[in-house]
Amino acid sequence: MIRLSLLQFRVQAITAAAALAAFAILLATTGPHLASLYAASGISGCQPAACEHLASNFLQQLYTAGTYWVLYLLGVMLILLTPAVIGLFWGAPLIAREQETGTSALAWNQSITRTRWLAVKLAVGGLAAMAVTEAMSLMQAWWAAPIGRAVGLGGGGTNLAMGRFSSLVFATHGITPLGYAAFAFTLGVTAGALIQRTVPAMAVTLAIFAAVQIAMPLWIRPNLFPARHTIVAITALDNISLQQGGLNGSHFDLGALNLPGQPGAWLLFSEAVNAAGQATSTTPAACTAQADENSTPAVMACLASHGFREAISYQPASRYWAFQWTETGIYLAAALALAGYCFRRLNRRLS
Amino acid sequence: MTAVIQASGLGKRYRRTWALRDCTLAIPEGRVTGLVGPNGAGKTTLLRLAVGMLTPACGTIAVLGQSPAAGPAQLARVGFVAQDTPVYARMTVADHLRLGAWLNPGWDDDLARRRIGQLGLDPKQRAGSLSGGQRAQLALTLALAKRPELLILDEPVAALDPLARREFLQGLMEAVAEHGLSIVLSSHLVADLERVCDYLIVLVASRVQIAGELSALLGSHHRLSGPRRDPGTMPTGQEVIQESHTDKQSNLLIRTDGPVLDPAWTVKPVSLEDLVLAYMSRAADGTPARRQRLGAVS
Numbered sequence: 172m173i174r175l176s177l178l179q180f181r182v183q184a185i186t187a188a189a190a191l192a193a194f195a196i197l198l199a200t201t202g203p204h205l206a207s208l209y210a211a212s213g214i215s216g217c218q219p220a221a222c223e224h225l226a227s228n229f230l231q232q233l234y235t236a237g238t239y240w241v242l243y244l245l246g247v248m249l250i251l252l253t254p255a256v257i258g259l260f261w262g263a264p265l266i267a268r269e270q271e272t273g274t275s276a277l278a279w280n281q282s283i284t285r286t287r288w289l290a291v292k293l294a295v296g297g298l299a300a301m302a303v304t305e306a307m308s309l310m311q312a313w314w315a316a317p318i319g320r321a322v323g324l325g326g327g328g329t330n331l332a333m334g335r336f337s338s339l340v341f342a343t344h345g346i347t348p349l350g351y352a353a354f355a356f357t358l359g360v361t362a363g364a365l366i367q368r369t370v371p372a373m374a375v376t377l378a379i380f381a382a383v384q385i386a387m388p389l390w391i392r393p394n395l396f397p398a399r400h401t402i403v404a405i406t407a408l409d410n411i412s413l414q415q416g417g418l419n420g421s422h423f424d425l426g427a428l429n430l431p432g433q434p435g436a437w438l439l440f441s442e443a444v445n446a447a448g449q450a451t452s453t454t455p456a457a458c459t460a461q462a463d464e465n466s467t468p469a470v471m472a473c474l475a476s477h478g479f480r481e482a483i484s485y486q487p488a489s490r491y492w493a494f495q496w497t498e499t500g501i502y503l504a505a506a507l508a509l510a511g512y513c514f515r516r517l518n519r520r521l522s
Numbered sequence: 523m524t525a526v527i528q529a530s531g532l533g534k535r536y537r538r539t540w541a542l543r544d545c546t547l548a549i550p551e552g553r554v555t556g557l558v559g560p561n562g563a564g565k566t567t568l569l570r571l572a573v574g575m576l577t578p579a580c581g582t583i584a585v586l587g588q589s590p591a592a593g594p595a596q597l598a599r600v601g602f603v604a605q606d607t608p609v610y611a612r613m614t615v616a617d618h619l620r621l622g623a624w625l626n627p628g629w630d631d632d633l634a635r636r637r638i639g640q641l642g643l644d645p646k647q648r649a650g651s652l653s654g655g656q657r658a659q660l661a662l663t664l665a666l667a668k669r670p671e672l673l674i675l676d677e678p679v680a681a682l683d684p685l686a687r688r689e690f691l692q693g694l695m696e697a698v699a700e701h702g703l704s705i706v707l708s709s710h711l712v713a714d715l716e717r718v719c720d721y722l723i724v725l726v727a728s729r730v731q732i733a734g735e736l737s738a739l740l741g742s743h744h745r746l747s748g749p750r751r752d753p754g755t756m757p758t759g760q761e762v763i764q765e766s767h768t769d770k771q772s773n774l775l776i777r778t779d780g781p782v783l784d785p786a787w788t789v790k791p792v793s794l795e796d797l798v799l800a801y802m803s804r805a806a807d808g809t810p811a812r813r814q815r816l817g818a819v820s
Contacts, residue, residue: 174624178617179610272611276604277661280573281625282597282668519577 172283172291180295183261187303194249194307197242198314205239208232209317214324226326233318234329243318243331246311250343253307254355255380257300262359263372265292266517270367285517293510297356304352312344325434327410335491336437338388345495350502355380357509364513387498393439395497398484402444405475407431413467419459422452423470427481435488446478455479524551526672526704527572531581533728534567541567544581545728549706549721554698556719556736557708558798564728565708566605569676572706573602586672598628601670605677607661611650615643618660619667626668634667637693655686659693666697673697675707679714687711691718712795722794724801731801732777736794743797746774746787757784764800775800 177184209215212229214222233239266289269275279285312319322332333340341347358380363372410428427441445451458473486494525548532545542564549555557565570576571583574591583589588596609618615638623629638645641659643652649660658678665673675694679687695718698705709715715722722739724731732739743763751772753762760782764775775792776782782789792800 172625175621178620179613182612273604273606273608274610276570276573276575276602277608277610277664279575279591280597280600280602280604280665281622282594282627283625284591284594284597287594 172287173295176291176295180299183296184299187299191303191306194246195310198246198310201239201242202314205233205314205317208239209321212321214321217324223325223327226321226324227328227332228326229321230318230326230329230331234331239318240329240331243315246307246314247339247343250304250307250311250348251339251384253304254300254348254351255377255384257303257352258355258359258376258380259373261296261300262356263363263376264369265296265360265363266513267363267367267369267372270363271369286514289514289517293357293360293513296360297353297506297510300352300356301349304348305346308343308345308348323435325429327428334435334437335488336435336486336494341392341494342384342388345492346499347495347502350499350506351384353506354383354502354509357506357513361509361513364516392494392498393437393486395494396486396490398439398486400482400484401430402448402480402482403427403431405443405471405479405481408471408481411467411471413470415454415470417454420470421454421459423454423474424452425471425474425479425481427483430483430485433485433487435491437486437488438483439486440484442482443474443479444482450482525549525584526551527583527585527706529568529571529581529583532568532571532578532583533580534564534571534576535579540728542571543728545725545730546581547723547725547730547733549704549723551704552702553721554694554705554707554719555721555723556715557706557723557725558710558712558715558802559725560710560802562727563725565725566676568725569602569674569706569708570604572674573600575602575604594627598626598668599671601665601668601673603658603661603665603673603675603678606681607654607658607678609649609652609657609660609664612648614646614648615652615660616645618649618664619645622664622667628669630667630669633669634663637663637666653686655682655689658682658686658690662690662693666701669701670703672704672706675705677708677710679709679711687714694718712798716794722798724798726802726804731804739797740791740794742779743775743777743792744782745790745792745796746772746776746782747790748772748784748787751786763797763804 209229212225212232214225214229217225266275269278278288318331319335322334326332335341335344342351355376359372359376362375362379363369366372366375405425408427409431412426412428414424416422416424423443425443427438430436430438442450443452455474455477458470458477527547527549530546532542533540534542545564545568557568559565567576571578572585572590586596586599590600591597613621619631619634619638622634623631637659641656643656643660649657652660662678679690682690691714694705697703707715707719716736720736721734722736723733749772750767750770753765753772753774756762756776759780760776760778762774762776766773775796
């Protein structure tokens with residue numbers, strides 16, 4: 172059955188190999204130049220005080236030049252899309268196409284049980300899906316290593332400065348792509364087994380996978396571990412966003428973009444609290460005048476002098492791998508559950 | 523009689539409609555059994571239940587004494603050629619033989635290659651570009667080379683032209699002669715069944731209308747014509763299957779194990795087609811079909 176499975180997987184395997192090769196060539200031809208830019212930036216061997224500035228300059232340079240920013244996003248998007256494409260084109264037809272063309276009657280009337288047939292098909296397709304996706308992730312990680320190091324050193328100020336916990340980076344690095352690939356593939360197989368028609372099964376697979384991939388970073392991932400809470404002095408914040416609104420800046424919204432003393436932490440939520448510790452967005456009357464001058468430091472100083480502080484919910488950087496393992500585990504468990512359902516369905520209720 | 527397929531109270535339902543309901547039958551071993559009936563009689567459902575492609579909603583079915591598709595051993599004993607003889611369009615003829623060899627421990631590679639050679643199929647050709655007849659032959663080759671004890675075919679020739687149909691059935695007959703396997707074949711083409719079958723089952727609305735050896739069936743059914751007569755007055759042992767009347771004349775199709783002695787009747791043999799049609803048109807409750815003729819008063 173393994174030989175048959177490989178024989179029938181030929182076209183997909185060739186397609187995947189070609190796509191991987193194209194991706195590898197794209198990264199291999201641009202990666203060395205990116206690395207040389209990094210080497211020229213003077214970040215390696217920088218004095219600790221200067222590192223952040225150099226890293227920011229480096230990222231700014233890449234962002235302004237455009238090419239590497241676009242390539243970075245392209246790579247990330249391809250890695251995010253690959254599991255979906257695999258679920259659609261490998262997963263959904265696996266059972267549905269057999270049902271549609273009637274070849275299930277051929278496949279399941281050889282001297283081999285349907286359980287074995289599905290087990291081998293799932294193993295070959297699932298492992299290939301995971302291998303392809305993770306290979307892309309690893310290649311991209313190699314390519315983007317200079318950017319990652321610059322961000323890790325505190326480089327900021329541009330859209331390139333995405334930390335490891337940012338949705339795009341977290342989902343395309345580490346081991347999460349393995350989980351996504353396995354899940355998307357089995358999701359496609361299950362949809363195909365249920366609907367028994369390939370194209371509708373593909374549509375359903377895409378819809379569900381997209382919904383899951385949106386729900387995960389927005390609502391599920393932040394709550395995988397209880398967030399930590401802290402309150403820091405406004406003056407201690409070195410990277411903030413301050414928005415003022417209303418008449419004379421009567422309202423404000425102060426967000427912290429990083430947490431002093433916790434480099435690389437994932438900031439979930441931040442808001443200003445007054446001296447009594449209550450969340451508020453009303454600018455003290457004494458500080459509204461400062462708003463006219465449109466001077467952020469002045470407003471900050473004024474807020475601080477009125478006892479305002481910043482409450483921050485966050486996940487510490489040390490939890491990165493715990494998050495990676497947990498999320499990957501959830502997706503793998505879902506994939507196993509779906510596979511189990513397929514086995515049951517194939518043995519009991521197919522028509 | 524040893525049964526290769528034994529069904530009892532067998533039923534299969536799709537949501538609210540029954541595709542097969544309360545079907546009880548036994549198909550004997552060592553025969554080429556024709557399963558004939560109108561569309562919707564449940565033939566395909568019955569055969570797909572027999573190979574385990576479907577699971578029954580109620581009742582039981584045993585194939586070669588075991589439940590269908592119970593395991594690799596049981597799967598190896600039963601061959602199946604499904605309706606429209608599906609094959610993998612993108613795989614070559616040779617790939618299909620490889621598939622058979624990989625998945626069947628009892629695979630008869632000589633038989634497979636010999637058949638492919640006789641059929642003149644190019645091993646490198648993709649199955650998707652084969653003609654309907656060639657595709658059916660490839661499907662049959664796969665099913666035969668697995669060397670099953672029982673081969674089940676669901677309308678294998680329905681879509682074929684007369685020549686391809688003849689060649690397919692010829693191949694089937696050769697296999698029977700060579701390997702002595704039991705065959706169950708569904709069709710609504712009576713002429714084809716007559717050519718290959720030696721046992722016939724007429725299935726209408728999930729019920730067996732008649733089952734028996736072909737020659738015995740033909741021998742025990744007669745077409746009678748004579749002066750008008752009430753079929754209710756027929757002697758015991760003569761069952762009226764079909765009747766039609768004019769003012770003066772009665773035409774009956776009867777079943778009897780003994781001879782027809784009444785000299786008022788002109789007795790003629792029935793064709794298999796007439797016999798099957800008579801049973802198919804007979805209402806499921808067993809009353810004879812009343813064939814209306816133009817100008818008939820009955």
